[in-house]
Amino acid sequence: MKKNLFLLIFVILFSACTPAPQPDADSFKTVRLPVGYVPNVQFAPLYVALEKGYFKEEGINLEIDYSMETDAVALLGANELQFAIASGEQVLLGRQQGLPVVYVSTWYGDYPVGVVSLKERNIKTLQDLKGKIIGIPGLYGASYIGYRAMIDQVDLSENDMTLMSIGYNQVEALLAREVDAAVIYVPNEPVQLETQGYSVNLLKVSDYVNLVSNGLVTNEKTIADDPALVASMVRALNRGITETLADPSAAYDICKKYIENLTDENDAAQREVLAVSLQFYADQPVGYSNPEAWDSMFQILSKMNLVDENLDLSQAYTYDFLTNEPQ
Secondary structure (H helix, E strand, C coil), X not given: CHHHHHHHHHHHHHHHHCCCCCCCHXXXXXXEEECCCCCCXXXXXXXXXXXXXHHHHCXXXXXXXXXXXXXXXXXXXCCCCCCEEECHHHHHHHHHCCCCXXXXXXXXXXXXXXXXXXXXXXCCCHHHHCCCEEEECCCCHHHHHHHHHHHXXXXXXXXXXXXXXXXXXXXXXXXXXXXXXEEEECCCHHHHHHHCCCCEEEEEHHHCCCCCCCEEEEEHHHHHHCHHHHHXXXXXXXXXXXXXXXXXXXXXXXXXXXXXXXXXXXXXXXXXXXXXXXXXXXXXXXXXXXXXXXXXXXXXXXXXXCCCCCCXXXXXXXXXXXXXXXX
16 A cells, blocks of 8 residues: 555656646647847747747747838738737727738737937926927837827827937937937837936826737637637747746846847846836736727827728727636
């Protein structure tokens, strides 16, 4: 009897220490995931999920696509891609054009666009932007939509200021005093300026209006044909987000394996970029987008005459692939 009991305990302990079985190599599905930017610590959850094998456990061979010129939403709509990282306005604009794209899991709980200025410009409120020259990457994309949403909250319009398209040279334009303020990505340019010793004033979209930000997007065909794959992508990504939030330092160390330019010289600045990024990641439970944020996004796009009133918001996003209950 004692011998059998010992054998049972041994089997239990051995089983607990044995890694979960991985899918056969031939059964892995390769997924190309456009993220719309260069390798950066802001993608730490993806790197963590890759490094810890979360995608592999789901039978997914993930390939991150940094091609910024890729029109991911259009390719999703044509089913030439199955997934992409995109923000809420891109989903609504795509559906307005008849593209069957669907937002399945939130990554950034808050919209990470804002307006930054050198403190010497004394721009402390949105009203202070009136009459100023505002640098912006271009009159398109999340930066432009976020900016329009901000100034709309205080009844300002583009006619109240001068918008200057400057590409992604916001820091250089600000330091050269070519613009008074610039529309930026909050975890990026303000950190660059502050680590260079400049004092700044920062106005964030999320302080004024709730909008749907970056998340995992797929299409209706993928949902219909392979819902298990969609669920697997959501689980792996959200595990990466949760793990990054739990241990940012370890996540940063993992980033070094995926990003070439992380050096001792820029270590402090890049750690700060990650720290600020974490403030925008989805709160628990990870993955849920706020219906009010979708409505706010629809309202601003409608006011800009980019979507019409017949657009069905309920088809633009789903919670079907999330496992935790919203609070």
